[in-house]
Amino acid sequence: MSLHAEIELTRGTFELSVAFDVPAGSVLAILGPNGSGKSSILGCLAGLFRPDRAVITLAGRGLHDLPAHDRAVGLLSQDPLLFPHLSVVDNVAFAPRSKGTGRAESRAIARRWLAEVDAAGFARHRPGELSGGQAQRVAVARALAGDPDLLLLDEPLAALDVDAAPAIRGLLRRVLAAEPRRATVLVTHDPLDALALADHVVVLAGGRVVERGPTREVLAAPRTAFTARIAGLNLVPGIAVDDGLRTADGGLVSGIRSPGAVTGEPAVAVFEPSAVSVYPAEDGHPGSPRNTIAAVVGALEPHGPVIRVRAAGTGWADGLSADLTPAAVADLRLEPGVPVRLAIKATAVTVHPASLHA
Numbered sequence: 152m153s154l155h156a157e158i159e160l161t162r163g164t165f166e167l168s169v170a171f172d173v174p175a176g177s178v179l180a181i182l183g184p185n186g187s188g189k190s191s192i193l194g195c196l197a198g199l200f201r202p203d204r205a206v207i208t209l210a211g212r213g214l215h216d217l218p219a220h221d222r223a224v225g226l227l228s229q230d231p232l233l234f235p236h237l238s239v240v241d242n243v244a245f246a247p248r249s250k251g252t253g254r255a256e257s258r259a260i261a262r263r264w265l266a267e268v269d270a271a272g273f274a275r276h277r278p279g280e281l282s283g284g285q286a287q288r289v290a291v292a293r294a295l296a297g298d299p300d301l302l303l304l305d306e307p308l309a310a311l312d313v314d315a316a317p318a319i320r321g322l323l324r325r326v327l328a329a330e331p332r333r334a335t336v337l338v339t340h341d342p343l344d345a346l347a348l349a350d351h352v353v354v355l356a357g358g359r360v361v362e363r364g365p366t367r368e369v370l371a372a373p374r375t376a377f378t379a380r381i382a383g384l385n386l387v388p389g390i391a392v393d394d395g396l397r398t399a400d401g402g403l404v405s406g407i408r409s410p411g412a413v414t415g416e417p418a419v420a421v422f423e424p425s426a427v428s429v430y431p432a433e434d435g436h437p438g439s440p441r442n443t444i445a446a447v448v449g450a451l452e453p454h455g456p457v458i459r460v461r462a463a464g465t466g467w468a469d470g471l472s473a474d475l476t477p478a479a480v481a482d483l484r485l486e487p488g489v490p491v492r493l494a495i496k497a498t499a500v501t502v503h504p505a506s507l508h509a
């Protein structure tokens with residue numbers, strides 16, 4: 152069910168004014184600095200805040216005048232917010248129960264979802280007996296057990312430690328891709344969450360949308376300082392393989408796989424522009440273990456103290472950025488159209504899971 156939202160909200164001196172669409176079966180990530188209005192948008196979608204003006208429709212049905220409990224919205228935040236006095240299975244069963252489903256059927260739904268998130272073993276436990284990662288698995292099950300038409304994810308991985316986050320990110324990626332009917336809105340500070348989970352992103356600043364587009368395009372070629380700070384990364388899409396990533400045209404990008412990347416599934420090789428070395432095209436293989444690829448210089452842009460060289464070419468070199476000192480640019484006589492060879496150390500490349508929709 153596709154979501155259409157136009158929201159205007161005043162909170163003190165802060166004014167939010169945004170409009171966006173989320174097609175059915177897709178995930179929109181909302182990125183932005185602290186205080187830019189991300190939580191305010193989720194609050195308006197969930198019915199927790201009363202906007203000054205809003206048109207919020209899901210499959211054409213107006214949500215904006217409905218109270219929160221009639222909106223069929225699932226919310227997952229960084230705090231699992233489980234009821235401490237209920238068992239895990241009853242926490243998850245609470246979602247279908249509150250929609251009027253009978254007790255036995257609600258428990259059956261809860262057990263199915265607990266199995267889906269690999270938490271069936273804790274069904275009888277109390278939330279206090281779970282680790283942070285286990286509790287968040289249960290919270291994912293609860294958010295989905297109510298079969299929401301709209302799913303809101305508010306920094307769902309922010310409270311997890313670095314060991315638990317990739318597993319939950321992978322779990323969310325799987326369950327989000329499995330439902331072609333639902334619209335999902337994700338608020339996150341982490342570009343890797345956006346890459347793994349979202350098809351499109353909007354970037355907010357001061358209550359306004361300042362960038363929007365397909366996730367990889369926005370993160371690879373950011374136009375605002377905020378997006379450049381959290382992203383500005385080289386992103387090469389493909390399929391995860393044992394020693395890195397295979398691109399659509401058959402190229403291999405060697406790299407270190409993040410724990411969430413699964414062989415044979417969509418992935419993105421991520422590396423900083425500073426990790427890319429530029430050599431004259433006629434130089435041979437500049438040593439291993441390196442990824443090397445032929446390209447031509449597309450553009451040269453000053454970027455603080457360095458020059459950002461944007462590569463053009465066929466294959467996965469197209470669009471890559473390399474940061475060089477002005478002296479190196481002069482030594483190599485780089486200018487648009489000059490053929491070059493790019494090299495990236497495999498140890499500087501990380502292969503992350505990518506949205507299964509993309």
Ligand SMILES: Nc1ncnc2c1ncn2[C@@H]1O[C@H](COP(=O)(O)OP(=O)(O)OP(=O)(O)O)[C@@H](O)[C@H]1O
Pocket residue numbers: 162163164165183184185186187188189190191192
């Ligand atoms: N309770 C409040 N009363 C008045 N104004 C508020 C209140 N909470 C937030 N605001 C204003 O709304 C703005 C947007 O806040 P919001 O929480 O939506 O931002 P955010 O992007 O989610 O930030 P963060 O990343 O820190 O969670 C803030 O800059 C602040 O000026």
